[in-house]
Amino acid sequence: MKTRLLVATLAATLAAPVLAIDTYSVDPGHTHPSFEISHFGWSTQRGRFDKVSGKLTLDRAAKTGSVDVTIDVASISTGVAKLDEHLKSEDFFNVAKYPTITFKSKKLNFTGDKPTSVEGEMTLLGVTKPLTLTISAFQCAPNQFVKKEACGADASGTIKRTEFGMTKYAPNLGDDVKLVINVEALKD
Numbered sequence: 001m002k003t004r005l006l007v008a009t010l011a012a013t014l015a016a017p018v019l020a021i022d023t024y025s026v027d028p029g030h031t032h033p034s035f036e037i038s039h040f041g042w043s044t045q046r047g048r049f050d051k052v053s054g055k056l057t058l059d060r061a062a063k064t065g066s067v068d069v070t071i072d073v074a075s076i077s078t079g080v081a082k083l084d085e086h087l088k089s090e091d092f093f094n095v096a097k098y099p100t101i102t103f104k105s106k107k108l109n110f111t112g113d114k115p116t117s118v119e120g121e122m123t124l125l126g127v128t129k130p131l132t133l134t135i136s137a138f139q140c141a142p143n144q145f146v147k148k149e150a151c152g153a154d155a156s157g158t159i160k161r162t163e164f165g166m167t168k169y170a171p172n173l174g175d176d177v178k179l180v181i182n183v184e185a186l187k188d
Contacts, residue, residue: 024185026054036173051075063110071101091168124164133157149187
């Protein structure tokens, strides 16, 4: 009797569906975090980072996931070479001392079947602060070019640069920095 119960339990366990946590690698050719900042009230200046790496996990059934992204700060691009060099200096990003910006999260918030925000921590200039990014678009589908599933999202959030120690020209050069992130990732 005990043997039958053990066999039945084992059979039921093996027959139960396994929840799949899918892992994705950030596609650096289609992922470009950008920023917007008030330029002394005259205009909104924009820039982006061209080198990004990272991993995402997604468990659609459990409605959970994680994000671990690293930005190469030296890849900053504003379209103005002299400004890029200034932004890499100690006045702003201090690339020599802090070559990366990271965002790490283990909490995705879902509405229905789609994530609508991600709560995590951003590290900039050696300072780590909480950051919530709102997801305005999200989709996973087969990528016909690489024959793998791809997921993509548009996310945004705002930080105060002075909270990370980036104080040059504050408050005249805007303190609020809007982050706008387009990310695409391919299933491993």
